[in-house]
Amino acid sequence: MNRVRDGGRSARRLSDHIFACQQLPGSWCQSNVGIVQLDEVGSVALIDTFATESRNRQLRRAIEGLGATSISVINTHFHGDHTFGNSIFEDGEIIGTQVTAELMEISGDDLVRRQPMIDFGDVRVTPPTRLVSPREHLPTDWGGLELNEFRHAHTASDLTVYAPAEGVVFTGDIAWNGVTPFVLMGSILGSIESLEFLLELHPETVVPGHGAVGGPEILRGTLGYLHDVLEYAEKGLSRGASVWKTAEEFERGTVGVGVDPERNIANIARAFADLGADGDFDIVENLAVMETWKVRRHEGPGPIQEGSTSPEGTQQG
Numbered sequence: 001m002n003r004v005r006d007g008g009r010s011a012r013r014l015s016d017h018i019f020a021c022q023q024l025p026g027s028w029c030q031s032n033v034g035i036v037q038l039d040e041v042g043s044v045a046l047i048d049t050f051a052t053e054s055r056n057r058q059l060r061r062a063i064e065g066l067g068a069t070s071i072s073v074i075n076t077h078f079h080g081d082h083t084f085g086n087s088i089f090e091d092g093e094i095i096g097t098q099v100t101a102e103l104m105e106i107s108g109d110d111l112v113r114r115q116p117m118i119d120f121g122d123v124r125v126t127p128p129t130r131l132v133s134p135r136e137h138l139p140t141d142w143g144g145l146e147l148n149e150f151r152h153a154h155t156a157s158d159l160t161v162y163a164p165a166e167g168v169v170f171t172g173d174i175a176w177n178g179v180t181p182f183v184l185m186g187s188i189l190g191s192i193e194s195l196e197f198l199l200e201l202h203p204e205t206v207v208p209g210h211g212a213v214g215g216p217e218i219l220r221g222t223l224g225y226l227h228d229v230l231e232y233a234e235k236g237l238s239r240g241a242s243v244w245k246t247a248e249e250f251e252r253g254t255v256g257v258g259v260d261p262e263r264n265i266a267n268i269a270r271a272f273a274d275l276g277a278d279g280d281f282d283i284v285e286n287l288a289v290m291e292t293w294k295v296r297r298h299e300g301p302g303p304i305q306e307g308s309t310s311p312e313g314t315q316q317g
C-alpha cells in the first residue's frame, strides 16, 4: 500500500478508489479520515473530517492538489473530532443522519472546552445538509457505498460506510484499534450488536474511527473488550459494587487494549446503565469522574485509598 507521511498523519491507499488518512496512535481528537474517489471526473467523498482547522485546510489542499473538483463529506457521528472540518468543505454536500445533525446543534463546540490543550482554530459547527435514511446506497462509478445507521452504539446515531466492491468498511467510532473504546454516550449492548452486523459483512479492510487500519480482527478486538466490560458490570451490579470498584476490578482482571485507559470507567458506567442500574445517568458527571480516574489511576501516585474522597458511592449508573 502507498503511504505518504505527514507529521503524525499518513495517507494510505486501501483499494482502487479508497484511501485513509490515519492519525496515530489515535488518542483524543486523533481520528481517521477516509477519502473515496466517486468517479473519474474528480468527485470525492470524505468520510469524516479532522478536529482542527489547520489539519482540515491542509487536507483540502492535498486533495485538490490530486485533482479533486468536488468534495462532499459523510459524517459517521456528531463528535467534533470527526465533524469540526465540515465548515471547510461546506461548498459540497455534508451527508449524515437526522440525529447526528440534531446532536451537532445541541453539543455545538463543547469539545473545544473539554480539550483545552488542542488548538482547534476557527470552529464553526456545520451540521449535515443531506440527511440519509438508515439504509442508504450512494452510487459511484465502480459499485457504490452502503451507508448503515446504528442507533445507540458509540452515540445515539452512528453511520458506517461500506464499499462491497472493494471490501472496505469505515466504522466510525464503533470500532477502535489499539485505543480504548469510548461508549459513554452510546450503549455497550448496542455497540455489540452493531459490531456483529459489521462482522457479517466479512470486510477485508476495516478503518476504525481511531487507530491503525487493519482487518476484521479490529472488529473482534473491540467486541471482545465490550464483552469483558459487560461481564464485569454484570458481576459488579449483582454484588452491589459501585462503578468505581468495578472499574478497578476490570483493570486488574483484564489486559488493556490501548491508549486512553481512563475510558474504562466511563464504559463500565455505561454498562451499568445499559443493565438497568438504579439512578439517573449523567454524561457530564461521568466525564468528570473519568478525569479523576485518569489522574488517580493512570497518571497519579497510585491507586486511590478506600475511604478517601473518591467518587466511590457517588457513582450511579
Ligand SMILES: [Zn+2]
Pocket: 077, 079, 154, 173
Ligand atoms: Zn466519537
